[in-house]
Amino acid sequence: MLIQLLRTQLRPYRTWLTLVVALQFLSTLAMLFLPHINAKIIDQGVARGDVGYIWSMGGVMLAVSLGQILCSVIAVWFSARTSMGFGRDVRRQVFHRVGSFSSREIAQFGAPSLITRGTNDVQQVQMLVLMGLTMLVSAPIMMAGGIIMAMREELGLSWLLAITVPALLVTVGFIISRMVPGFKVMQVRIDTVNRILREQVTGIRVVRAFVREPEEKARFAAANEDLTVVARSTGRWMGTMFPTVMLIMNVSIVGVYWFGGHRIDSGEMQIGSLTAFMSYLMQILMSVMMATFMLVQVPRAAVCAERISEVLDTDASVRPPVAPVTLEDPRGMVTFDGVGFAYPGAGDPVLTDISFTALPGQTTAFVGSTGAGKSTLVDLVPRLYDATAGAVRVDGVDVRDLDPEALWSLIGIVPQKSFLFSGTVRSNLQVGKGDATDEEMWAALRVAQGEDFVRALPEGLDAPVAQGGSNFSGGQRQRLAIARALVRKPKIVVFDDSFSALDVATDARLRRALPEVTSESTVLLVAQRVSSILDADQIVVLDDGRIVGVGTHHSLLEECPTYQEIVRSQLTEEEVA
Template structure:
């Protein structure tokens, strides 16, 4: 459902998405070119003491870094415009669909759940679109490009990447597998908080009239505690994720320095090449880390997209007739004999064997028990 929702609404912003791809690619190329310039500066300029060469290469690095910044700014601007447009369009369609619902559909979803779906759930999908257009597109470019450039610098140290990258993916996979059910539970409990809050606000006079403040406070406390417990579990996984990622990253850097130092001491590689390889390792693992962070956001956005899709795919039971009555006859008498009314899914009717009539100009109301709302 998430992919269908993104495809449906982002297809309206093809030019902005094309701009994101072009400028993100330019930013990635600039970022990948900088370590090579740095290695050349060290091996050719610093080692030989060639000051003019150091100045020229340093200016080139400054221009490349400036180009990277400008490309990243333009890409982020295009991504933000597309993501905000997606959020606006989804909210508009959800609101339009809910506006046509009958009491049956509103009761089926719940007013609190419909509010959550048109606010928090849309925000989750919108945020995923924004982050995908910036981080998720950039991550594979940096990871794949970093691997290619690192192999160009030193093939002998590439075995370290063969260990660190799978380790990082395993850590991310274990954490994400635990987060998916928690995100679904979190959104359900958010519905409950909104429902209880809405009921208390709309029925505040009844609550005060029947002195039910303590009971309603206990209802809200239970709903609030439930979402706090689930949110704490999600936060614990987030807290666990990044130290593990940094552990893998730092161990990898230590391995590069250790075994790279042995290669430099043996004369098999140069110091500048080792520095460039370390920078590419950081870019590779940074790309994997960005992808892991996005993978954490995807499950929650997928749950939200599924909930939004349920609303958009629901059809109202209030359907306009194909051949409506256009003639307006003179006012007449309306009479009901032995009618009943049952809500969908209810075990018993709320009205049974009711008979009444309404003459022209009269108003007839069915009143429930006192305090029923």
């Protein structure tokens, strides 16, 4: 997964990658020649007292050093640009893919996991790209070139390389093999911590209302401790790696000085060659350390790449049509033709054989017990889900054949749970219609019964809205959500139990004002309170996912026992009459 992700996402940066590889290659070659030049200066210049030779070779050494620095700086600059661009592109693709998911895929992954995958996981792979471009190219060249140059300088000490390098590689490989399982578990437990923290922050009122602080603290502490245990275990292995590498390096240095000193004493070796051999040994071991840094990142990045690829490779269950149809003169008539719906893996369908027609200029209400499938039914119209049987049609065309943008432009939705974006009242209303004028926004607020409290705010339409609208009451959030849907003057308006937070008087005023903007629209209204739907043109009664009655309030009172039971449970006999 990691290689596939890197190959796919780095394809646009092939020119930069080629340049980085070339610059790193030149920089590494320069580093390999510096010890050789230094050995020449010591053995032929210093030993003979040849000042001219020292100056000339010193100039060469300085020029090579400057060239090596210049190549390294440019390579690192392009490496950073490439890795940052890679991270930007992957985050954008993950975001767009998540944005195309239906409610089914969102529930499958979970919001906390999707957040982690789009932030922390991408960052881990991005760091691997940066370290790979700065170290992966130079490390193998430095190792192979260092071995060749060291043996060229002094073949008598080359047996030390045959012991040191394999010992270092075996040790590092063993440690990394112990770290990989820990990294896999760590990412899963980070998801768990994020999920619990998100639940506690969003549900803080419930936690405090039921005095659940101690239990929630214990739940978070347990998840945090699980993550800490894995991180500590993995960290121990990671912490073991570098002392082990340094130990092998220091033992190697002692061995070079010990055996090299004896060879110099016997006249078999010159001091410059010992210095060069030591430099090459350090370069070889440093290249192993650089590779170690890379190998530490690879297991965790591989896990993260797999999680990112899961998101990118998941196709949305709600797909745009191959040949989308666009309505020339949309009216907004909604028809359910034998519609059925079942969630994946569910034993029984949520909806079965749903058939009715909602006409423009009329209000079609849905009522039934909790779990009857009312919200799922209206979610099929804007394709938050796709029907698993039958067809949902708008103006006679299956919604699965309509151009998604054209379909969504016809619909204004007020969800069951009112949600506001951080920003201002104005920016939230402009989510419904981006070019809405102040007059249009005030008109929508007037119908939604939100004009009074918005005008009372010092900033009016520019009043700030906190994340989720937490600085407004539930009723105010609901009215702003209604105004957001109405400001676009949609052909189809979906109210998914959108009046539950309103008092009876506000509810009545709102229903009286709605015909101002919905007189030519198809209104689909999910309600729990019968008093909200008494005047509906058509009431659809649902029970266990099936239609048990369709008609007006008065006709259903005479013909539908389920509706009669719902009415008697909410209204007095005088109100029923």
